[in-house]
Amino acid sequence: MLTHTQIWRGVDRLAQRAGLSASGLARQAGLDPTTFNPSKRVSADGAKLRWPATESIAKALEASRTGFEDFAALATGAASGRSVPLIGFAQAGSQGFFDDAGFPAGTGWEEVRFPGVDDEDAYALEISGDSMAPVYREGDRIVVAPHATPRRGDRVVVKTRSGEVMAKELGRVTNQSVELVSLNPAYDNRLLDPCDIVWMARIVWASQ
Numbered sequence: 001m002l003t004h005t006q007i008w009r010g011v012d013r014l015a016q017r018a019g020l021s022a023s024g025l026a027r028q029a030g031l032d033p034t035t036f037n038p039s040k041r042v043s044a045d046g047a048k049l050r051w052p053a054t055e056s057i058a059k060a061l062e063a064s065r066t067g068f069e070d071f072a073a074l075a076t077g078a079a080s081g082r083s084v085p086l087i088g089f090a091q092a093g094s095q096g097f098f099d100d101a102g103f104p105a106g107t108g109w110e111e112v113r114f115p116g117v118d119d120e121d122a123y124a125l126e127i128s129g130d131s132m133a134p135v136y137r138e139g140d141r142i143v144v145a146p147h148a149t150p151r152r153g154d155r156v157v158v159k160t161r162s163g164e165v166m167a168k169e170l171g172r173v174t175n176q177s178v179e180l181v182s183l184n185p186a187y188d189n190r191l192l193d194p195c196d197i198v199w200m201a202r203i204v205w206a207s208q
Helices: 004-017 022-028 054-064 068-076
Strands: 082-088 110-114 123-126 141-145 155-160 165-173 178-181 190-192 197-207
Touching: 004 022, 004 054, 004 068, 022 054, 054 068
Parallel strands: 082 123
Antiparallel strands: 082 110, 123 141, 141 197, 155 165, 155 197, 165 178, 178 190
């Protein structure tokens, strides 16, 4: 995930690339000129970090005709990102795309580029359906890192022995059960026996 420093670095570099100050970028995006000012980035006493609103970032990207992947590259300092395998979410339940440990395998994968992805075995899934809305919508792409250890509160992709693949938030984990919290409140949470889970991997990036 992008840090507070990286997000604001991305804003500054986005403005510089457009030949603008941070205030000029905000005006160009139709925002209050002070939206991206340094004074807005921490509290007055310096004790609390302040983050730009998602809507503000979206408007700045639209005004500068910049995609989120390019913004992330500006924020992280990555020149171009690297390629990771991509398949559709529906395909992920099919045989042949993953090995038993949840690493990408076989053929049929496309390639997409993502900045700031360090896991050599990372891969991307394209969301289909509405079961993960409003967090992830159809057409969004999520990057999954098999080597990253999932912790409670992380968003994860899970594959079950029945072949079902789902994206949930990891809840309480015991020796007897794994709680998976639905991202869409219209869908029920799941409680699985650990023996029914083939693999679980943490979501580390999303392109929306």
